[in-house]
Amino acid sequence: MSARIFNFNPGPAALPLSVLEEIQAEFLDYRGTGMSLLEISHRSKPFTDILNEANGRVERLLGLTEEYHVLFLQGGASTQFSMIPMNFLNMGATADYINTGAWSNKAIKEALLLKRRVNISASSEDRNFCYIPKVFKFTPGAIYVHLTSNNTIKGTQWADYPDTGGEPIISDMSSDILSRPFNIRPFGMIYAGAQKNLGPSGVTLVVIRQDMVERVQDPLPSMLSYKTHVDKNSLYNTPPVFGIYVIGLVLKWLEETIGGLTAMSRINEQKAALMYDYMDENGFYTPTADKDSRSLMNVTFRLPNEDLEKRFVDEALSNGLGGLKGHRSVGGCRASIYNAVTLEAVETLVNFMKEFARANG
Numbered sequence: 001m002s003a004r005i006f007n008f009n010p011g012p013a014a015l016p017l018s019v020l021e022e023i024q025a026e027f028l029d030y031r032g033t034g035m036s037l038l039e040i041s042h043r044s045k046p047f048t049d050i051l052n053e054a055n056g057r058v059e060r061l062l063g064l065t066e067e068y069h070v071l072f073l074q075g076g077a078s079t080q081f082s083m084i085p086m087n088f089l090n091m092g093a094t095a096d097y098i099n100t101g102a103w104s105n106k107a108i109k110e111a112l113l114l115k116r117r118v119n120i121s122a123s124s125e126d127r128n129f130c131y132i133p134k135v136f137k138f139t140p141g142a143i144y145v146h147l148t149s150n151n152t153i154k155g156t157q158w159a160d161y162p163d164t165g166g167e168p169i170i171s172d173m174s175s176d177i178l179s180r181p182f183n184i185r186p187f188g189m190i191y192a193g194a195q196k197n198l199g200p201s202g203v204t205l206v207v208i209r210q211d212m213v214e215r216v217q218d219p220l221p222s223m224l225s226y227k228t229h230v231d232k233n234s235l236y237n238t239p240p241v242f243g244i245y246v247i248g249l250v251l252k253w254l255e256e257t258i259g260g261l262t263a264m265s266r267i268n269e270q271k272a273a274l275m276y277d278y279m280d281e282n283g284f285y286t287p288t289a290d291k292d293s294r295s296l297m298n299v300t301f302r303l304p305n306e307d308l309e310k311r312f313v314d315e316a317l318s319n320g321l322g323g324l325k326g327h328r329s330v331g332g333c334r335a336s337i338y339n340a341v342t343l344e345a346v347e348t349l350v351n352f353m354k355e356f357a358r359a360n361g
């Protein structure tokens with residue numbers, strides 16, 4: 001185990017060590033079935049139990065009422081970008097989109113590709129997406145407003161969600177799902193690719209409210225209709241069995257070991273504060289996001305020049321700290337400190353940052 005590094009990858013990303021060990025322990029013989037979960041039917045009782053338990057945990061963690069359905073789909077968050085307008089947005093009707101960076105942009109692009117009418121309610125493009133907008137123009141009668149709760153690449157995150165006056169919010173929560181408690185009521189749907197905060201890649205969590213399901217427009221290809229997946233409880237076709245199993249273990253860890261979202265958010269705040277407080281007081285590292293918009297999940301920062309940034313990433317890795325390179329589209333450095341990244345990992349990183357600044361400042 002000593003060979004394991006502190007993993008700050010943006011996604012796929014770190015998983016809790018106890019979860020990896022649990023997977024290892026029951027890998028060859030899942031709970032006396034004599035089979036690995038990689039070999040088991042998705043209609044078998046062991047798997048339907050896993051699926052139902054994972055559903056229940058999402059419901060409890062998010063405090064969902066009966067009105068919400070939990071789905072485990074495929075195709076990544078990126079498939080949701082096109083499913084959302086296909087399912088909800090009639091030709092000629094309008095949806096509001098808030099543009100806070102690359103992922104929001106991709107969601108907008110898909111709606112436009114489908115020739116749907118999009119209104120940009122707010123954008124932070126004027127300052128290279130380094131902040132979360134505060135002023136919005138919502139369209140009367142718009143079907144939904146789409147926003148990205150945490151901008152993985154630019155390192156910004158919504159502190160509070162906007163008051164949309166009843167217009168359902170649809171949110172891409174791929175990089176901060178289950179990192180903190182929030183009120184689900186204004187949300188018609190939330191979704192997240194699992195590979196940042198939930199488990200392995202290959203599964204997309206969707207939580208959808210019944211009134212949104214009733215809006216689904218027919219006809220749609222079966223696999224692209226939310227109705228299909230709600231009607232069949234994520235079992236219309238073969239779901240990603242192993243991925244859902246791992247997500248179930250992560251959810252159990254979050255509920256039972258960590259103690260739920262309030263406890264999780266306290267740890268996440270502590271981790272982010274360690275990094276931002278140090279950078280604010282030291283000055284060698286410059287966080288790229290405005291203070292009031294900083295992400296607790298993806299801490300993006302620059303060093304005095306690109307040579308130093310490259311050295312920083314390389315030397316960090318030789319010190320057992322991996323995944324600190326910024327996204328290829330923006331450069332700089334990024335520490336992704338999702339739920340599964342421990343306080344110890346962040347403390348070790350900040351200590352390394354101090355030493356690196358001392359040696360190179």
Ligand SMILES: *Cc1c(COP(=O)(O)O)cnc(C)c1O
Nearest residue numbers: 076077078103152172174175193
């Ligand atoms: C990573 C990411 C995506 C892309 O997810 P895929 O599952 O690879 O399609 C979308 N949105 C956000 C906010 C992300 O961080």
